[in-house]
Amino acid sequence: MSLERPWLDQYPAGVPAQIDVDEYPSVVSVLENAIEKYRDRPAFTNLGKTLTYAEIDRLSAQFAAYLLGELKLKKGDRVAVMMPNCLQYPIATFGVLRAGLTVVNTNPMYTPRELRHQLVDSGATAILVLDNFGQTVQQVLADTKIRQVITTGLGDMLAFPKGKIVNFVLKHVKKMVPEYSIPGAVRFSDALARGARHTLPKIDISADEIAFLQYTGGTTGVAKGAMLTHRNLVANMQQASAWIGKNVRYGEELIVTALPLYHIFALTANGLVFMKFGGHNYMITNPRDMPNFVKELSKIKFTAITGVNTLFNGLLNTPGFDKIDFSSLHLTLGGGMAVQRSVADRWKQATGCTLIEAYGLTETSPAACINPMDLPDYNGAIGLPIPSTDACIKDDDGNVLPQGEIGELCIRGPQVMKGYWQRPQDTADVIDSDGWLHTGDMARMDEKGYFFIVDRKKDMILVSGFNVYPNEVEDVIAMMPGVLEVAAVGVPDDKSGEAVKVVIVRKDPSLTEEQVKAHAKEHLTNYKLPRVVEFRKELPKTNVGKILRRELRDTTAA
Template identity: 75%
Template sequence: MSADRPWLQSYPKGVPATIDVNQYTSIPAILQGALDRFADRPAFENLGKVLTYREIDTLSASFGAYLIHDLKLKKGDRVAIMLPNVLQYPIALFGALRAGLTVVNTNPMYTARELKHQLVDSGASAILVLDNFAKVVSDVLPDTPVRYVITTGIGDMLGFPKGAIVNFMLRHVKKVVPDYRIAHAVRFRDALARGAKNTLPPVDIRHEDIAFLQYTGGTTGVAKGAMLTHANLIANMQQAGAWLGTGLALGEESIITALPLYHIFALTANCLVFVNIGGLNHLITNPRDMPGFVKALSERRFTAITGVNTLFNGLLNTPGFDKLDFSPLKMSLGGGMAVQRAVAERWKKVTGSTLVEAYGLTETSPAACMNPLDLAEYNGSIGLPISSTECCVMDEEFRQLPQGEVGELCVRGPQVMAGYWQRPEETAKVITADGWLHTGDMAKMDASGFFYIVDRKKDMILVSGFNVYPNEIEDVVAQMPGILEVAAVGVPDDKSGEAVKIVVVKKDPSLTAEAIKAYCRQELTGYKQPRYVEFRSELPKSNVGKILRRELRDSATAAKVETAAH
């Protein structure tokens, strides 16, 4: 078996070659086991308020009952959750899943254009949104199929008087809650109270039922919903659980959850996997406030932390972080973007914990490869294919290449998505008839079965772990009056790994870089906005007229006409 799967020889002791996805019927079946087994253990903490597994069980059942009895939602209906990391998120998530509904995770920072596309494309019937972002929902609501809106404030689950004070401060002192009007919107706490009057009925949920529509970009630039089934997530929970089980103890771990739970990395690795092992999730609502983040860490005992390279780098460069007590820390897991050697080595020096890199995609629920938790030092690898997962490197003719040669990384396993929502042609482009998912990443494998990412085949830009697709940027910028042509590329950036740069050919000679950026601020989420604008008289093109982005990338560092973002 190890002849064609050399990674098995490098597996940590106790990690099985395969997992049994048939062990559980659905995500709620796994969750219910954890909710029962760890009932009196703390499950989620946010801003000093702790909810136990028993409380999460009761509250999520109430929310699920509300969705079924009051809103009359049926199995398979889509519910959008537009929240940062607050206690309402796991309650709503588990409630929707237990009700047999499909969760549409929605970035709270979306612009109206981005939000409208996702709600229309998914056919969402209901949305739960934080007050801070409800104005955007109110702006697009008439143009979407959404029939029900549930709103909530950051302080709503923090208890009295703290919750009321937090909500008052945010709305009236800090003024971060814009005025909005949504007729017939229901408050989250009212929804829970109504749901508590009914019981959550049993719902027959099967492996093939869709648990999440997890939106991701693509080479077309149109955000597509990856259909992640209950079987996909069950598999990835078991795969990650088997791997983490080599170093973590049931009912004793606590993890820092700073990455947003609407992102597939934190959703699976932090929320689902750690709930299954009875861990405590410390939810960090605003990790961008680095001094506040470090203060929060100083007040919490944590045994695990996940993040992207930029998060670890930010912490390392924040005063006071190096003074924290890292003696309980067992696991530092990096993913979402490449971990830089300089950051990994400094992390080990400051915390004593090896920054272990993992690799995954939205389309793989997300974990595909992971380094052993007992890794002594950062090794520059994305790790080994996890249990029941095959990885290979293919050439342009889809032939498997031998060890050491560079080609496209392909993944096959039970965690690979069912396809893209209502896009069979797009699905066929990335998943072969025999189940191989083409990742678009160029990689190689060594003799021990460790894989290394060499380059990206796609033109995708990776900003702080978030995918940015050039076509989307170009489509938006091209609609601005005064622009003749535009190309978007990624350029190296110390803070975010990569930043967006656009190269523009003007139609209007008076057009300025600042005017373009102001336009983009209206149309694009922050991480998608161009940091740099370069003007040229023409763009490099192939003989068939295709813009040569790679040529633009290669010359980006030498470009003279750049304007840094404010």
């Protein structure tokens, strides 16, 4: 059956149906092209310090030369990067890519258990970590293949004396840097200095090589590495820039980057697509500190911002946000989780700029559907499939359903990942023989080709744009001797879209909610923590004994 593509008739003027995936052989060639065109333009700013494209070129080349010349890493080796938004992030990431190696983006908030799994699974041989999280790395190092740890402080890229002051305050005043000891660790600044002694050889990078191992939760409760190739990411940059390129001024955009660059949304949208535009990324290290975030925004005339619903909602509810100068803002992109109509309406009212909703997954690098950039108001849809992307709705037997019917949203295009790292069965479970990625989201398509998310087929819980897999939470809670059975489900939450709830059958009648929460905090990152704990006599199950999470969700909602 031939696929109908009604969305093509809705494309804004000038947006092509197909993109040229082969214009650039790799992410590195896009970077080098941007460096050539925008050498003296600002590329990244953080904590008052700005690096130009020329400086990113020099520093990332030094880091690449260090990895190859000093550490003798070989093509395809994996390097973990564990840091929030700071200047070291783009230098290191582009350095790893320029050396022909693979970046393993690592959430700095990981607990030792979560970090150990990712480092062991990826087989990373080196890791760059911010001092604040050095203690976590120290705890797991012996279990991994890491041969070299590179450490850095948040103030290390800043000028004297500011850098020294920032590091001192974080460690001694705010107590945000726990003591750690990693013998043989090298400081990032020393690594750059050592790299400067080597000449970076010309590295041929083919489109099918893995650029990023981007970890995402797994239905088995284990995070899996999505293999995103250079071709996947170049395709998504080409698709997104074809979609929004008519709305940007090349070499003049100032984009606020508050979502962490280790998350696929900010990585591609801000870090890569806006680099292609010669844009200037204004990085916010801690967007949770809303008063400070608003203070930062009031210093600049920004033209674009990306975020998740919780971020926009948080800004709207922070005093001083309404005093910001929004006269230059012309692009607001929301993704990672559902945008709420009330937030979108308030955003438009406060800023004069429509909050455009987009949809994507780690497995699609991430953009798959985006609403037209000239949308006058929020429309509740996740948008239209972007150029060179097909989307359809399938039933459980794999048949394509007609317009208006609800089924599983499936995506096909050059941005769909190569597969999950060393997990052929998991890959086969989500990518079918015709190349369709089964998203696990239940959706429908209207007559114009707009897609609407209705519900999730998967049990995944989406907290502020981050995937939480129930199995992982259940595994952690089940470790408690007082727990007989446990099920984790998502419950609606005004702030984060969804929150984690655990339903427990006690083995020890004296087990309390406080004990459960304290135990979870030891083993899980903040966003995965259960916010609600309920005790029951028994859990609903199928006749084969499988816990019916959907039933628990439904009774909670009711």
